Amino acid sequence: MNKHFFLIVFLMLSVNVIGFCQSSVDTLEAEKYNTDSLNGIYIPKDLNDCFNQIDGFWNDSIKNQVKSWTEEEFCANAHFGFGMWMRNNWGLWGGSRLQAYFNDKGIYHPDDMSGIILTSYYRYLKGDKIELKKQIKSYKTYWEKPDETQSFKAKTRNGKIFVDIDSALQVSDSIVEIDFIGFEKIPRQIKEFRNIKEINIESCYKIDIENAIKQISILESLEYISFFDNGFTEYPLSLGNLTQINKLWISGDSIKTLPSSIINLNSLVELNITECPNLQLDTLFSMISRLKNLRELDLSENGLSDLPMSLTKLTQLKELWLDDNTFTSIPESVKSLSNLEYLRFFSNNIDSLNITSGDLKSLKGIDLCYNKFDTFPMELTNLNNLESVVMWYNEISKLPEDIARLKNLKRLNLQHNNLDEQQKDKLKSQLPNTKLEL
Known part of the structure; x- marks a missing residue:
C-alpha cells in the first residue's frame, strides 16, 4: 500500500x-x-x-x-x-x-x-x-449533451430534481426553483408553476428578454431571479415590473447601467451585479441609490477601483461585496456607510487602510484576503464594533506592538501570511479571548 x-x-x-x-x-x-x-x-x-x-x-x-x-x-x-x-x-x-x-x-x-x-x-x-x-x-x-442546445432543471421544495418540463408540470405546485439554460423563449407553461420562488436564465443569447420578463412578472410567488452569461447589452424597462422579487442577480453581461424602472423594485433587499466590465457607475448609482430597502450589494469582478458618493444614499445597506476588483484603498463613499455591518474586498490590490474614527460606525466584519498588506493595519482599531477580521493570503510579516488594542475582536484569521512562531505566540498572549486562526 x-x-x-x-x-x-x-x-x-x-x-x-x-x-x-x-x-x-x-x-x-x-x-x-x-x-x-x-x-x-x-x-x-x-x-x-x-x-x-x-x-x-x-x-x-x-x-x-x-x-x-x-x-x-x-x-x-x-x-x-x-x-x-x-x-x-x-x-x-x-x-x-x-x-x-x-x-x-x-x-x-x-x-x-x-x-x-x-x-x-x-x-x-x-x-x-x-x-x-x-x-x-x-x-x-x-x-451538457453534445446534441443539446438548451437544458431545463426544476427543483421541488424537498430537493427533487426534474430535467424536463413535462415531468415538472406533474408536480407544478411543489416546484420552487427553475433553470432555463440556452432557451430562445420561456415556455408558455411557466404560468403553471404558481409557487415558484427562484428562476435562473442562463446563456440564453437569443432570448427576447422583454417578452420573457413579461411572462415571469405574473408569477406572484417569485422572490429571486438571476440572469447569468446572457450577453445582454441592456435590460428593458419591463425589468421594473418584477415588483415581487427581493433578490436580483445579473452577471456576465455588457450592460452599462440598469433601466430607470429599477426604482420600482421596492421589495429588493439584495442586488448582485457581477462580471459586467462596462458599467458606468455614476449612471448606475443614480438608479440603485434609490432602492431604499437594499440590504446587500455585490459588485464583484467588474474591474472597479472607486465608487461614487451616491453610494451613501443606500442608508440601509448592511453588506457590501467587492471581490476581484482593482481597489487600492477603501473609497470615501464606502467609509461613509454608517449602517454597514460586513465589508468584503477579497482579492484586490489594497496595501494599507485609510480608516479614521467615525468611519464605518456599525462594521462588525471585514474580509481583506488576497491583498497586498505586509503589516497588520492598526487603523482597524478605529472600528469600535469590529468583531471579525479575515486576512489570509497577504504578505504580513510584522505585527504592531499595540495590537492588544483589538481586545474586543472575536475572530482574527491571519493564515498564510509570513508571521514567525514568536509573533504568533505573542499574538496569542495579547489577544487571549479572540479566536485566532494562524
Whole structure:
C-alpha cells in the first residue's frame, strides 16, 4: 500500500471522530436545507466555511503533506476517503444547506460538489487562485449533451430534481426553483408553476428578454431571479415590473447601467451585479441609490477601483461585496456607510487602510484576503464594533506592538501570511479571548 492510501485513511479518520456523537432525531425535510447541523455534525454554509472546517480538522503536518502532492494527486486520492466523508456527513447526497449552496450555482451531483471543495481547498492551501466560476463552468459543460442546445432543471421544495418540463408540470405546485439554460423563449407553461420562488436564465443569447420578463412578472410567488452569461447589452424597462422579487442577480453581461424602472423594485433587499466590465457607475448609482430597502450589494469582478458618493444614499445597506476588483484603498463613499455591518474586498490590490474614527460606525466584519498588506493595519482599531477580521493570503510579516488594542475582536484569521512562531505566540498572549486562526 502506498503513502497515498495511508494518508487518505488518516484524513478520513481524523474527522470521523466528530461523527460518533450523532443524534438519532431525524431533521424535518424542509428544515435540513437551512439548519447549521445535521445529526450532530456542523454543516458549512458555503465554500469559505468549508475551508474553516477543514482547517480545524487537519493539523499542520497533514496540510504540509497535502501541499507536497499535485492537485490531481490530492483530488484523486481524497475522493473516496475524505471526499466520501463530506458527501455522506455534510448532506451532499441527502440534502443540506451546503447542497443548496451548490445547487444555487448550478451544481447538482454530490461528486461534483466534493470535487469543487477538494480542488478549492488545495488551491487555498497553496495560495493559488481558486477560480470557482471556471470550476463550475467545467462541470456544467461536462453534463451538457453534445446534441443539446438548451437544458431545463426544476427543483421541488424537498430537493427533487426534474430535467424536463413535462415531468415538472406533474408536480407544478411543489416546484420552487427553475433553470432555463440556452432557451430562445420561456415556455408558455411557466404560468403553471404558481409557487415558484427562484428562476435562473442562463446563456440564453437569443432570448427576447422583454417578452420573457413579461411572462415571469405574473408569477406572484417569485422572490429571486438571476440572469447569468446572457450577453445582454441592456435590460428593458419591463425589468421594473418584477415588483415581487427581493433578490436580483445579473452577471456576465455588457450592460452599462440598469433601466430607470429599477426604482420600482421596492421589495429588493439584495442586488448582485457581477462580471459586467462596462458599467458606468455614476449612471448606475443614480438608479440603485434609490432602492431604499437594499440590504446587500455585490459588485464583484467588474474591474472597479472607486465608487461614487451616491453610494451613501443606500442608508440601509448592511453588506457590501467587492471581490476581484482593482481597489487600492477603501473609497470615501464606502467609509461613509454608517449602517454597514460586513465589508468584503477579497482579492484586490489594497496595501494599507485609510480608516479614521467615525468611519464605518456599525462594521462588525471585514474580509481583506488576497491583498497586498505586509503589516497588520492598526487603523482597524478605529472600528469600535469590529468583531471579525479575515486576512489570509497577504504578505504580513510584522505585527504592531499595540495590537492588544483589538481586545474586543472575536475572530482574527491571519493564515498564510509570513508571521514567525514568536509573533504568533505573542499574538496569542495579547489577544487571549479572540479566536485566532494562524
